[in-house]
Amino acid sequence: MLLVLGARGFAEEEMVVKAASESDSLPRTFADVWSLAADELAWLIPFRRELHRFPELMFNETVTSARIAQVLRSLDIPYTAGWALNTKHAELEAKGFKSGPGRTGIVADVGTGKPPCVLLRADIDALPIRESPLVPFASENPGKMHACGHDAHAAMLLGAAALLKKREAAINGTIRFIWQPAEEGGAGGKRMVEEGVLTMDPPVEAAFAMHQWPFEPLGVVAGRPGAQMAATEIFDITISGAGGHAALPHLVKDPIVAAAHVVTSLQTIAARETNPLDAAVVSCTMVRAGDAYNVIPAGATVGGTIRSLTFEGLQILRDRVASVVQLAAAAHRCNASISWSPDAYPPTNNDPALFEWVRTVAADASSTGNVEIIKPTMGGEDFSFIAERVPSVFLALGQGQRNWRLPDGPDNLLDTTVTVHSPNFVLNEDVLQRGVSLHSHLALRWLADR
Template sequence: GEGDPSFAVNKNMRFRFLHPLRIACFLVPLLLQCNLGSTSSATETPEESSIELIQKDDRSRQQPDAAETSKTTFGIVRKKKDGSPSPRVVVDSPSGTNENADGSGTERIKLDGDDADEVFRNAVLSFYKTPSSSSSISSLEEAINKKVHSPSTNMFQYIQTMRRTLHRMPEILYDEHKTSSTIASMLDSMPGLTYTTGWAVNTHVGKQMPGKGGTGIVAQVGTGKPPCVLLRADIDGLPIVEAQSTVYKSATSGRMHACGHDGHSSMLIGAARVLSSVSDAINGTVRIIFQPAEEGGAGAKRMIEEGVLEVYPPVQAAYGMHLWPTLPSGSIGGRPGVGFAAADMFTVTLTGVGGHAAMPHLTKDPVVAASATVTALQTIVARNLSPLDAGVVSVTYMKTGEPVYNVIPETVTLGGTVRSLSENGLLQLKQSVERVAIGVAQSHDCTVSVQWSFDYYPPVINDGNLWENMIEGIAGRVARVGPRKVNDIEENDGSSNKIPDGSKWDYIDGGAGVTPVEPTMGGEDFSFIANAVPSSFLLLGQGTGEALIDDEGANGKGRISDSNEGGLRGTIKAPTNYGLHHPKFAMDESVLPLGVELHVNLALQTIKAMWNEKESGASNSKLFERGSVLSATN
């Protein structure tokens, strides 16, 4: 069936299975050699506690049976040979006692009641059947909270171990084969979830991005019909040498998850687990994408070009989130309008005439020309951009040839980045960089070439209507930490709840509200999704400056203690306020369940809002049309 045509968008819908990902040979050893851990029942047989390792080469070619085909036209349901869904996952030990990078001695984690949680399923069914009200929303959110945070579900242990597994195997750009394989093996254990692999093929294979790609994964739960909401996580790491000394540190030389993408993926895997357990109760479709090559490779753009937003049912709203070390752990931040800047990267190559350093008059010195170029580029923001606009032009490296003291080189290469809070501003900065580089080169009698990245990132725009109607309420109720309200709490109470800048914050058990955050000049390729459909991108605070991490999940509620005396407790591990892309970046894992809770709430409640909008009459509703963000960006 084609479903309700009133949900359709005016685009040419297309679907195809992409080339299958050949990743069977990359399966991590920890998924092959495992001992039954303490969380599993002692009476279980080896067969009951095993997970089928299917051949990934055939993942996109195998056909589902008739029953599965009638349920969905997207992806393939993966089952054990006996026809039953694989009930458990195999990931490495969350205790941190396993120091073997190969994953030996790992532990099996079972999520109790995923396949038989009728209470949660009934709560979801009731939510969609009853008229929208504060009580129906509260009942759903309470059920999700219990599903995610109850110690009996082992959710914290599940996503923590998944995150540590991924953290050990960072891969960059379009080479995330082990990462993709590991995520796929987790999805295999989820009944009610379908998925396809092979997404995000690299269309610019070359020296800067040699990987061929095809490491993206697109999963779905629900009816396979409109309305459709998308949840996204990025999966790639960075070419950074990790400086932390945790037992789960990177096992790959020169590679590190220094931007939290291992946490993003783990939170979305946890959300997929929760949603898949009630897939038949969801009155619409949730599309879940694991996207490669965010760090400069525009993986989101590749997946959009391949149809991830247009394949039936078309995506009508999208959400993403990023762990944020400059916000207190448990807070949720963001703003309507521009959240992340537009960004591009440049390479300037100056060519002159080399020669002996003692005879510079016989040369055309590109080193002097390059030095003048760096200085001149700094005038662009100061003298070519309005003082009311934000912009960045940064030169980040310069290569002047071999380290020889008596030779003037023939060529010099320098590079950097430009940023602006608008796409037009970015294009203006790019033109200015080229103009300055050409002018300086000519004045030094050198030639010059300016090259840009294959895909510049537009700004991330948080849809104003979506933010007002969905984010402020849902994210505000999930948030555990928020700005202190002077009217509610006296300033002289002697509280030590502070973040590094000295601000005071409330540590409470939910409902802290969304923390307003100014736009960042960082780039994020979720912008390609946000430019195509109404979207919101949130920041999940994970920094305290004190690095308090509780091995038992901080009372199962993110990181908040019952006493609320200071709000934080646990064992000191490592500071979690190091910036993104820092070699010592560390994650406060206790906030990961909050990300799961937020993903699930946004997906289920947005689908309900779409139905409400449709039933109220399309002419009277503007919720999921592109909202005006003019006032939010000023």
């Protein structure tokens, strides 16, 4: 059976995805899995491009979720939809996030339906960024872009599901696939954990996830034991003064000057109050005030994030930010209040023993012959909510290549080393086969080693 995606990404009754044909044998090596993954690329690449054309923001991924479900049905893979209710909708909207009602997560099991159970996870949401049209299938949803590769993550996991479904009769245990919304600040992973994705029968005993990584060369697989990504929390500061005419500053309490002092004062926390060997970041990313050139406004707002590799470090930053904000505002006769995001992200911790196991069984998955050790990054990742509960490993899949060309596109060379969250980010589609292969290989080896 084949699945053809229509012009708007909806499924039509003809098919492009080959339905599962059972095999009574499992691939034994990564090279074997790699060869099988190549068979999925003919439909997987167009599917990923379709997701890229129609990106959706956190908790609004209705079409994306429907596309994934359509392919699962074509593969005869049972699934449940409607996961990840947005219980923080009002709070997220108040902070400027364009969030929807949620219930766009999908869960599917392949295997016996009995223990042991291993989980594979992908995120599916996009970002509020206007894409630079560098590829023929650039975003058609204005102001929205898959600038972090979640379209690729969703596709890679779907390819692994297709590959493994064809060999389901030989699988001893259960492989749980989850497509999770709202990674970009909405804590969709936390919502799915709260709704029981780890504890439903059979309960999950280990979990794996991966992220395309423009900071490593194409083909490299990398990670580290312990904290790989930071704990993060969003703050919003409201500064209240007394407005008036710009020609009469002595008669006002200027919240803009106070906001400027707040921003500069916050930078001293990481620079002068934390151990230089303990990573800590305080970033002010939004400052808003005023509507007229000749009016000093009555208020200003400052927004940003704090980041640490430990929850303890995050709490220290939280306390100091609150104190510094009050004092800096008061120095300019203004008042200040601060609110925090409804869900702080924990650090993403790779289980040390499981990570060493990955380095043993998946060394040849990396073009270097080793799962490389990378430095921690201060980015946040809500796979951390899963890693808090079960032994987990989060891997980086190198996609960096300065002169990559679409095999069926124009002749222009593309730079796939450009950072994520950039309008110029381009996914190197050569990473898809490695993602499908590694998802499949880790799940099969983990079950075999039980």
